Amino acid sequence: MARRVQPVSTYLGAAVAALLVLLTFGTLGAVAWRAEGLSGLRTSDWLAVRFTVLQAFLSALISVLLAIPVARALARRSFWGRGALITILGAPFILPVIVAVLGLIAVFGRNGLFNTALVWAGLEPVSIFGLQGVLLAHVFFNLPLATRLLLQGWLAIPGERFRLASSLGFTSSDMLRHIELPLLRQVLPGAFMVIFLICTTSFAVALALGGGPRATTIELAIYQAFRFDFDLSKAALLALIQFGLCALAAVLSLWVTTPSGQGAGLGRTVPRHGGAVWLDAVILSLVSIFLLLPLLMIVSKGAGTILGLPESTYAAAWRSVWVAVASALLTVLLTVPLALAALNLRMRLVEGIGYLSIAASPLVIGTGLFIMVYRWADPVGLALPILILVNAAMSLPFALRAVSPALAEIEKDYGKLADALGLTGMARLRILILPRLRRPLGFGAGLAAALSMGDLGVIALFADPENQTLPLALYQLMNAYRLDEAFGAALLLLVLSLSLFWLFDRGGRANVDA
Amino acid sequence: MKALTLAALTTLAATAAAAEKTELTVYAGDYFTSEWGPGPVIEAGFEEFCNCDLVFSTGDLLPRLLLEGERTKADVVIGLTSDVTAKARATGLFTTHGQDNDVLTLPIQLTDDTFLPFNYxxxxxxxxxxxxxxxxxxxxxxxxxxxxxxxxxxxxxxxxxxxxxxxxxxxxxxxxxxxxxxxxxxxxxxxxxxxxxxxxxxxxxxxxxxxxxxxxxxxxxxxxxxxxxxxxxxxxxxxxMTELVGQVKTTDQPELAQKFMDFVLSETFQEMIPTANWSFPAKLEEAKWPDGFKKLxxxxxxxxxxxxxxxxxxxxxxxxxxxxxxx
CATH class of the missing domain: 3.40.190.10 (Periplasmic binding protein-like II)
Structure with missing residues (x-):
């Protein structure tokens, strides 16, 4: 055991963990410290807590359950355009909230395609507004993420297992019991937790599609405390409750997670078959329609203006691209040491810290950083570096979620051999670990880049005209009544995010058949 | 040594040049500075005669002011809404605007001498x-x-x-x-x-x-x-509904800030409001409104x-x- 510990990476990991604690609890502390007096919570705040938990739980549950057949279908079929489909299916996750909402309404709204089809078929139209709308939107956003996380798990199963299984004449249900259920037990709780956390901090979507103030989440209450009441103590208290909820969800999910124990393989991608082809075809078609139709509506609305946007929008887009690339690289630099430290120290706490930022309120982080930085420097001048750092911290949980299980498998499968060979330190990282982490790291970096493109909110306090990013430019267009151009900007954002995601993810997915 | 002196001289010269053009920092709402928003016109119009450099800084106005307190760099704050003026007033950061409220062409009477409406x-x-x-x-x-x-x-x-x-x-x-x-x-x-x-x-x-x-x-x-x-x-x-502008008490450019407050009610400023801000100007008779506004x-x-x-x-x-x- 002692030989396995890599001191350098452990120290680095500890440093990353400390940075994350500073960004989350540190900023929260700064906000609380600046607050004057204590404020209690009102009944409406507790209703917000209740609604937050309810919708987050259901959203996560539905997303994860739906993701199982989708990920399985993607894992066991190979067809033309599969790679492109996987990339495009990830698009909803990175859309700016308001754009996604309008896209969903174009499909599921009162005059949307779905209801038009229902009426045409002689059925009663259904309303998108209400809890069902919130769930629909959250599944739209998170099903792709759940699918990707599950797919990572599926692809991590050595192809040899499937070969062996089929030569033993395993049926679909045998496969399920011996290979897939243990796998799900390993990846499902984590995926559920990540989505639960994301939905916990949802705010504008929940409100817009929730159909009224009943759909109030904690994040809305935090926003209200900041913007309308400037009640920092209440904002801090609510943020703390949000952390508490998320911590509870995290503990529960880590508790039910078990290693899948698939054993080692040669690290090759082995094409596989099995299961009913028609079933997979139906599943993939339905999911593609569900996820792609709203996107197509956005494409059709934005196609007319994407090339004729104001100069400043393109400048903002360029700025967003390099912020995204920088964030993605930083995410990788932060993730690897943290994941290694978590593994080497055998401490779930360390990994848990990696997830803190999802539970954090962007408003609290932004305000906390402002308070901390303002004492020494001009936050406006540091807006972009701060944005890159916060984006990286916000993306880290997703990268970690992809990297951690893969790392654990590597150590379990090859760790003893590497120990016996005396492969330690940087050499172990370079020869053993990094090559096998390419896939999850590429995915993590791609996600980080895409998320950074779509980010908004953290620097709302100190966004300067010179630092304007594409999402901010998009909101400015909307606020200036320029809805057509806003859709053009949204399409530009979508194209750039997906391209960045594809580039990073592609780098990671290149097969290493050596 | 010579090089050092030269460097020092250059720095001095640069500082002097910068000092010639004083800077007026205006905190504004997010929408202000887009190229079709009111910001660029205000900046160009004011810089024409102020012999200064008007710099906008955008973001959440009130939260930012409250966090910065007396150390704020703002000389002027533009775009406050009437629901936050009470909190803004309570900071004690603002001084009187020095304009005559009676010249305003608002549908209601406002007597506030701290926050000056520029649109409605x-x-x-x-x-x-x-x-x-x-x-x-x-x-x-x-x-x-x-x-x-x-x-x-x-x-x-x-x-x-x-x-x-x-x-x-x-x-x-x-x-x-x-x-x-x-x-x-x-x-x-x-x-x-x-x-x-x-x-x-x-x-x-x-x-x-x-x-x-x-x-x-x-x-x-x-x-x-x-x-x-x-x-x-x-x-x-x-x-x-109205949006207001206030002059910050702690400004190091009181005269320039005052000049800006005068500028707010000028015709240059007010004529730009309808089509840059899509609202009614606070001091402009209806005859001078754009045709689209007269139709409303x-x-x-x-x-x-x-x-x-x-x-x-x-x-x-x-x-x-x-x-x-x-x-």
Whole structure:
């Protein structure tokens, strides 16, 4: 055991963990410290807590359950355009909230395609507004993420297992019991937790599609405390409750997670078959329609203006691209040491810290950083570096979620051999670990880049005209009544995010058949 | 040594050049600085005669000011809304604006000598004349419309226009506001965080009416040549909204800041407001408005609560609103 510990990476990991604690609890502390007096919570705040938990739980549950057949279908079929489909299916996750909402309404709204089809078929139209709308939107956003996380798990199963299984004449249900259920037990709780956390901090979507103030989440209450009441103590208290909820969800999910124990393989991608082809075809078609139709509506609305946007929008887009690339690289630099430290120290706490930022309120982080930085420097001048750092911290949980299980498998499968060979330190990282982490790291970096493109909110306090990013430019267009151009900007954002995601993810997915 | 002296001299010269052009830091709302917003015109117009460099800094105005306190770099703050002036005033950061309120062309009388209004508008429900043939002419008529008329509004807890709506209902109905909300609730398609999401749902055809401003149709008339968007004008009157500008007490450029406050009421500034800000200018006679604005239906009565009244009412009206929707 002692030989396995890599001191350098452990120290680095500890440093990353400390940075994350500073960004989350540190900023929260700064906000609380600046607050004057204590404020209690009102009944409406507790209703917000209740609604937050309810919708987050259901959203996560539905997303994860739906993701199982989708990920399985993607894992066991190979067809033309599969790679492109996987990339495009990830698009909803990175859309700016308001754009996604309008896209969903174009499909599921009162005059949307779905209801038009229902009426045409002689059925009663259904309303998108209400809890069902919130769930629909959250599944739209998170099903792709759940699918990707599950797919990572599926692809991590050595192809040899499937070969062996089929030569033993395993049926679909045998496969399920011996290979897939243990796998799900390993990846499902984590995926559920990540989505639960994301939905916990949802705010504008929940409100817009929730159909009224009943759909109030904690994040809305935090926003209200900041913007309308400037009640920092209440904002801090609510943020703390949000952390508490998320911590509870995290503990529960880590508790039910078990290693899948698939054993080692040669690290090759082995094409596989099995299961009913028609079933997979139906599943993939339905999911593609569900996820792609709203996107197509956005494409059709934005196609007319994407090339004729104001100069400043393109400048903002360029700025967003390099912020995204920088964030993605930083995410990788932060993730690897943290994941290694978590593994080497055998401490779930360390990994848990990696997830803190999802539970954090962007408003609290932004305000906390402002308070901390303002004492020494001009936050406006540091807006972009701060944005890159916060984006990286916000993306880290997703990268970690992809990297951690893969790392654990590597150590379990090859760790003893590497120990016996005396492969330690940087050499172990370079020869053993990094090559096998390419896939999850590429995915993590791609996600980080895409998320950074779509980010908004953290620097709302100190966004300067010179630092304007594409999402901010998009909101400015909307606020200036320029809805057509806003859709053009949204399409530009979508194209750039997906391209960045594809580039990073592609780098990671290149097969290493050596 | 020589090199060092030279470097020092260059630095000195640069500092001197910078000192010649003093900087005026203006904190403004996010929308201000876009190239079609009011910012660029204000900057160009002011720099023409001020011999200074006007620098905008955008972001959440009030939270930022409250966090910065007396160390703020702002010389002037523009774009404060009437719901935050009480808190802004309480910071003690602002000094008097030095303008004569009597020259303003607002529909109501404002006597505030700290915050100077530079534009105004009213809350109104906007409809599409091709979809709604007989718009309601009073709040009562709006309530009497069938429930399948769908309206989208903004949340009063997160949006200034949403807050103006609940104050509007309060101003008309007083104690009976909660009943009004209960009647309105079935017609509310949804409530959004901010104005843009609501307005997007309206122009996309998802909602029949949207809570917006009396000036919204002007955008469609002037920028799009589209006259099908109209504001439903109610006999009861409409809630008055204004954006204000304040001069920061701790400024190191008091004269320049004062010059800027004078500039706000100048014709250069005010003539730009309608089409850059899509609102009515605070000091400009109607004859000088753009044609699209002259065409607008105007409310006969403007309703308004002073900042103290609004502050005192706020919790009560928000609770009534929440209660009606939670039934």
């Amino acid at each position: 508008g009213h809350t109104a429900f906007i409809y599409d004349t091709t979809r709604t043939e007989t718009p309601p002419a009073s709040f009562e008529a709006l309530l009497a419309m069938p429930d399948d008329v769908k309206i989208v509004i903004q949340d009063p807890r997160t949006s200034i226009s949403g807050l103006a709506l609940v104050l509007w209902v309060q101003a008309i109905y007083g104690d009976k506001a909660q009943d009004v909300w209960a009647k309105l609730a079935p017609k509310i398609l949804t409530v959004t965080k901010d104005w843009s999401a609501s307005y997007g749902m309206f122009t996309d055809g998802e909602a029949d009416m949207v809570l917006s401003y009396t000036t919204s149709p002007a955008y469609h008339i002037i920028a799009e040549g589209d006259e099908t968007k109209s504001a439903a004008i109610f006999d009861d009157g409409h809630y008055f 239906d105007l409310p006969k009565k403007a309703l308004f609560y002073s900042e103290d009244e609004a502050a005192a009412l706020r919790d009560e009206v928000l609770d009534a609103w929440l209660a009606a929707f939670s039934q």
